[in-house]
Amino acid sequence: MLNFLSSLPTPVAQGMIWGVMAIGVYVTYKVLDLADLTVDGSFATGGAVLVVLTTSGVNLYLAMVIAFIAGCIAGLVTGILHTKFGIPAILSGILTQLALYSVNLRIMGGKANTAISWRNYDLLVSSRTDVIYETILVCVIFIAVLIGILYWFFGTEIGHAIRSTGCNPAMSRANGINTNTCKVLGLVLSNGIVALSGALLSQFQGFADVNMGRGAIVIGLAAVIIGEVIFGKIFRNFALRLVSVVIGAIIYYIVITIVLKFGLRTDDLKLFSALVVALFLGIPYWKSKIHFTKKEGGNKQNA
Amino acid sequence: MLEIRDVHKTFNAGTINEKKALSGVNLTLNDGDFVTVIGGNGAGKSTLLNMITGVYPVDKGSIILDGNDITKLPEHKRAKLLGRVFQDPMTGTSAGMQIDENLAIAARRGKFRSLLPGVTKKEREEFKTLLKKLDLGLENRLSSKVGLLSGGQRQAVTLLMASMQNPKLLLLDEHTAALDPQTAAKVLALTEEIVSEAKITTLMITHNMKDAIRLGNRLIMMNNGQIIYDISGEEKKNLKVSDLMELFAKASSGEFANDRMLLS
Numbered sequence: 001m002l003n004f005l006s007s008l009p010t011p012v013a014q015g016m017i018w019g020v021m022a023i024g025v026y027v028t029y030k031v032l033d034l035a036d037l038t039v040d041g042s043f044a045t046g047g048a049v050l051v052v053l054t055t056s057g058v059n060l061y062l063a064m065v066i067a068f069i070a071g072c073i074a075g076l077v078t079g080i081l082h083t084k085f086g087i088p089a090i091l092s093g094i095l096t097q098l099a100l101y102s103v104n105l106r107i108m109g110g111k112a113n114t115a116i117s118w119r120n121y122d123l124l125v126s127s128r129t130d131v132i133y134e135t136i137l138v139c140v141i142f143i144a145v146l147i148g149i150l151y152w153f154f155g156t157e158i159g160h161a162i163r164s165t166g167c168n169p170a171m172s173r174a175n176g177i178n179t180n181t182c183k184v185l186g187l188v189l190s191n192g193i194v195a196l197s198g199a200l201l202s203q204f205q206g207f208a209d210v211n212m213g214r215g216a217i218v219i220g221l222a223a224v225i226i227g228e229v230i231f232g233k234i235f236r237n238f239a240l241r242l243v244s245v246v247i248g249a250i251i252y253y254i255v256i257t258i259v260l261k262f263g264l265r266t267d268d269l270k271l272f273s274a275l276v277v278a279l280f281l282g283i284p285y286w287k288s289k290i291h292f293t294k295k296e297g298g299n300k301q302n303a
Numbered sequence: 304m305l306e307i308r309d310v311h312k313t314f315n316a317g318t319i320n321e322k323k324a325l326s327g328v329n330l331t332l333n334d335g336d337f338v339t340v341i342g343g344n345g346a347g348k349s350t351l352l353n354m355i356t357g358v359y360p361v362d363k364g365s366i367i368l369d370g371n372d373i374t375k376l377p378e379h380k381r382a383k384l385l386g387r388v389f390q391d392p393m394t395g396t397s398a399g400m401q402i403d404e405n406l407a408i409a410a411r412r413g414k415f416r417s418l419l420p421g422v423t424k425k426e427r428e429e430f431k432t433l434l435k436k437l438d439l440g441l442e443n444r445l446s447s448k449v450g451l452l453s454g455g456q457r458q459a460v461t462l463l464m465a466s467m468q469n470p471k472l473l474l475l476d477e478h479t480a481a482l483d484p485q486t487a488a489k490v491l492a493l494t495e496e497i498v499s500e501a502k503i504t505t506l507m508i509t510h511n512m513k514d515a516i517r518l519g520n521r522l523i524m525m526n527n528g529q530i531i532y533d534i535s536g537e538e539k540k541n542l543k544v545s546d547l548m549e550l551f552a553k554a555s556s557g558e559f560a561n562d563r564m565l566l567s
Contacts, residue, residue, distance in 0.1 A: 153418075157411060160400070160421035164408055167397035174356070174395070175464070176382035176412040 004261065009132040011257040015250030016139035017125065017200045018219055022227075022245045023146065024193035025220030030241075031154070032166040032186040034082075037093030039194045039220060041100025042074040043213030046195025047202030048107040051116045060122065064199050071195020072188045074100060079184030089183075104210050113209040116202065123203040135204070142200070143246055146193070151239040153189075162186050194220075218273050223249035225280040252276075304504050305332040305355070305472055310364035312350055312528075324350040326528040328364070332472070332504055339515040340508045341547070342525035348508045351525070352474050355506075357381045369471045383413020386465030386503070388458065388478040395461030398450030402441060402460065405449050406430045409464035433463055437493065455486030459493060466497045473498065475507040491518075512544045526554040 021043060028036040046067040053063035074096055081092035108114045118126050124142075125135040153159045164172045165182035172179050194216070202208040227241075227248030235244045255276075256269065264272060312325040325347045332338060342348050354361050355368075357378035365374045373381050389395050396405050407422040407430075427445055434442040437459050441452075449457060458478060465473060475494065479487035491514065498505050509515050515522055522539050524532035524547070531554050534542065 155421050156418045157416035157421050158418060160404055160408055161416050163400060163404075164397045167399045168394070170389070170394050171397055172408075173378045174382055174385075174387045175408050176379050176414070177408070177416075178377075178379045 004258075007257065008254065009136060010127060010129070011253035012250055013125070013127070013132055013135045013139060013204065015223075015253035016136065016143060016246060017197060017204055018253065019223060019246030019249035020139075020143060020146065020200060021194050021197035021216060022220040022223035022249045023143075023150070023242055024190045024197065025217065026224050026242065026245050027150075027186055027190040027193065029221065029224060030166075031163055032183060032190075034089045034166075034183065034186070035093070035217075036075075036078060036187060036190060037090060037217055038074055038078040038096045038100075038187070038191055039093075040213040040216045041097035041104065042071045042191040042194050043198040043201075043216040044104045044208070044210055045070050045074055045100055045107070045213075046198030047208035047212055048104045048114070048198075048210070049195070050199035051114045051202050051208040052107055052109070054121055055114070055116055060124065064124075064196065067195050067199035068192045071198075072192040074195070075187040075189070075191030076184065078191070079187040082187075083180035083184055101210065108208065108210065112211070113207050115207040117206060125200055125204045127204050127206070139200075146196075147239050147242045150242060154238060158185070215270050215273060218270075218277050219249070219252065222252050222273060222277045222280065225277065226251050229280060229283070304334045304336070304369060305330070305506075306367040307331070307351075307355070308365045308367070310351075310354055310366065311362045312347075312354060312359065313362055316362075323528050325354065328528070328530060330523070330530060330533075332506070335502050335504055336521055337498055337505045337519035338507070338521045338523060339519045340506060340523050340525065341510070341512060341515045343551070346525040347528040348525050349476055350528075352476050352506065352508065355381075355472070355474060356385055356387060383468070384471040386467075386470035386473045388461050388465050388473075388475045390477040390480050392454035392457040392461070392481055395464065396449045396457050398448065400449060401446050402434070402449055402452075403427055403430050403445040405460065406433070406464060406467070409467045412468050434460075437463070453486075455482050455490060458482060458486075458490050462490065462493055462497060466501060466503065469501065470503060473503045473505040475505065477508050477510060480510060494518075512547050516542045516544065516547070524550060524554070 021039070025036075025039060028034045049067040049070045050063045053066060054060055058066075077099075078092045078096040081087045081095055082089050085092075087095070105112070116123070118128065124138050127135070154163060161172065161177045162182045162185055164175075164177060165179045166186070169179045172182070198208075198213065201212065224245050225248070227244035227246075230251075231240070231244035231247070235241050259272065260266065307328055307330040310325055310328045314320075314322045314324055328347070328351060340348050340351070353359055355366060357373070357376060361374060365372060367373070368381075368384055371384075373384070387395070397408070400408075403422050403426070407426055410426065430445060431442045434445075439456055439459060441456065441460070449460065452460070462478070478494070479490050482490060494507075495518065497503070505519070507519065516539070520539070521533070521535035522542070523530050523534075532550055
């Protein structure tokens with residue numbers, strides 16, 4: 001037990017970094033009501049850009065900003081494919097994600113992974129156990145600032161327009177909102193955040209890998225859904241909802257640590273993740289079915 | 304004010320499901336007109352409204368509103384000239400957003416949206432006064448999600464939103480059809496009040512013949528994608544439901560015998 005507790009800080013830190021990514025997923029999946037698969041690619045883009053820039057002498061903070069912008073561009077491409085080419089959102093994301101695999105390899109000079117060592121660079125976060133608490137503190141500050149900015153942004157006129165687009169496109173257009181522009185803006189913002197998360201993770205693990213984003217969308221969704229299931233009834237405020245997403249990611253990584261301790265092979269992790277997400281996505285659906293058979297003709301309120 | 308010139312629209316052209324929704328509609332509205340639109344299912348009433356709002360492009364013809372040719376303008380750009388209330392009470396508002404946020408979105412219709420606050424304190428006070436007029440107690444629930452309101456309440460809020468920003472034209476698409484009779488009457492009374500107060504030019508589709516006769520200064524009847532009857536002034540005031548029924552029967556040669564209009 002003590003052994004387990006002492007190993008907790010690492011999954012907590014890991015969960016927080018992935019929590020940043022899950023906040024990005026929340027923006028598209030929950031606010032815009034779009035499932036965006038670009039994130040699997042843009043996550044690795046963020047990591048690749050950060051490692052390559054930092055190792056070539058660029059200031060770490062500047063590298064983070066550029067990683068964010070790189071993610072924004074990935075989101076922009078998906079947005080254009082969706083709104084200007086008329087390709088369904090899911091397929092647009094898959095196309096960008098596929099293309100990003102090549103782009104990410106290019107960024108890393110043709111190598112599948114590039115290392116960045118804490119010995120040579122002053123990194124923001126690291127998985128080393130002797131600095132794990134500093135890492136957690138940095139993550140807390142990072143997330144607090146990010147949530148603060150998003151809370152402000154979604155309260156502005158543009159933020160309202162994006163939320164309304166996700167909520168009711170017909171009403172939005174009737175009130176002069178260009179829903180296509182709003183979708184693109186949301187995708188840009190979301191993928192920028194996801195790339196930031198990738199940039200953090202590459203520092204945390206000490207390398208960027210072209211495959212580091214594989215299945216990222218599933219982890220992001222898991223965090224969003226776990227957060228919603230546990231805190232959905234108590235956290236109504238937008239900022240608190242984002243906090244619950246991060247907690248969802250932390251819980252996810254703690255659970256992963258536990259099942260690995262119980263002997264699950266790391267090879268089977270992705271299968272496990274997919275099952276967990278499928279289950280959590282299924283629960284609300286099954287609940288509504290039971291509800292219907294119990295209450296004859298009970299109408300589903302879209303609240 | 305509004306000029307619709309020879310507008311044509313065919314859905315699924317060239318397929319087995321081809322449907323001529325509008326075939327050469329001409330209509331001119333004068334400033335301050337309150338026009339009720341009646342016609343059987345599939346007569347083209349909703350398509351006409353959707354052409355004006357830009358939900359679909361027209362095949363042929365032109366639409367001129369307040370001197371501007373809006374025929375090719377995208378939907379969101381026309382919105383600043385138009386106020387809309389839909390048949391489905393769920394369509395006119397964003398369920399996941401608060402009442403004040405919905406109103407604030409409507410208050411910015413046609414304006415540039417920036418990074419300024421989405422709702423200001425001053426606006427919230429104004430919204431309270433507006434909502435008080437509805438007499439539904441909503442003025443104390445500004446921060447409630449619209450999804451928590453009933454269909455009638457949502458339709459009343461939509462009506463408020465549609466009349467904000469002094470639209471050139473108010474379009475009502477059977478906006479009381481999905482409400483219970485009592486709520487429908489209330490929303491209709493509110494409609495009259497808003498329209499007469501702000502003197503907004505209005506086009507209202509209805510399936511209720513009595514309402515169609517009682518409200519407004521002009522009535523048009525559509526059939527098979529065309530306007531077949533256009534009556535106003537004294538002549539309209541003297542109309543009876545039975546007159547309209549007769550016209551209907553003539554126009555559709557009995558095919559509407561089991562139409563739901565018979566019930567009204």
